Amino acid sequence: MSAVVAVSRSATHTFTKPAQRSIRLLTGLGVEGDAHAGTTVRHRSRVAKDPTRPNLRQVHLISQELLGELGELGYRVGPGELGENVTTSGLDLVALPTDTLLVFPGGAAVRVTGLRNPCHQINRFRPGLLGQVIGRDDRGEVVRRAGIMGVVVQGGEIRPGDTITVELPTAPHSPLVVV
Template sequence: MAVGEIIGINISERRGTQKKEISEVDLVKGFGLENDAHGGNWHRQVSLLSFEKITEFNERGARVGNGAFGENIIVSGVDLRQLPVGSQIRIGQAELVVTQIGKECHKHCQIYARVGDCIMPREGIFAVVVVAGHIKKGDKLEVV
């Protein structure tokens, strides 16, 4: 079982706006992060990205902050990209199931326009909430 740590939690109150960092949130079954504009009854309720991948990207001169890629949860210690669809993730009492690895980027984001690359389409993963729970920065994330 792989174990990581939650480094950041980000939400946006409206679609099309940058996510802002928060210290804790409720994960709502069948929805995603409470008050996040991208939550809902669909297969990409929660987006996750590895802290190490963000760090590597920034070391190439990008200088992007938490939430800039649209990620909800930043995790250290687990290479999320290696998890297959169907993987179960537990954070405290909450449980997620991975539904998608990466995503197609139909139009390039501001990061791509500025730097010429974006890691979310190939490194980000998406999940649905199957068991509700409260999470906070510093919590352990376990791949079951």
């Protein structure tokens, strides 16, 4: 069963986001009170390039399973510490196709837009961690494991313990790419 492990937000552009008892998603905007909420890009690097681009990164999700793998490699990382808003369990997030809908019991729904592109800030948080969340497969293709991004298509509240219903888009499916 897919479920929410933790929810986090930060009103400022901090790398780590403190855990919350719940977060409220706002349709078309993102997480209420989070620095990355908005209809246009909010991530500093993207604002510098073109502040008028649509915000496809309103909500960041990462799996508890990845955090566990990192822990086994000696990188102790807790929920929210990589900047995610929602930490999940029981769901292979990076394997989902583009436009998958994630639905939560409080009515909130997030449409998956793409992969998070991890940056050098991860190494400032834990030296060497970037090499664990981005790498290459057997064919030499870049593999990103630092979670996925989405937009809010239906507002509502999300809490730890909530189940996650996955609604796949109509086939053919498109693999996730960096947004």
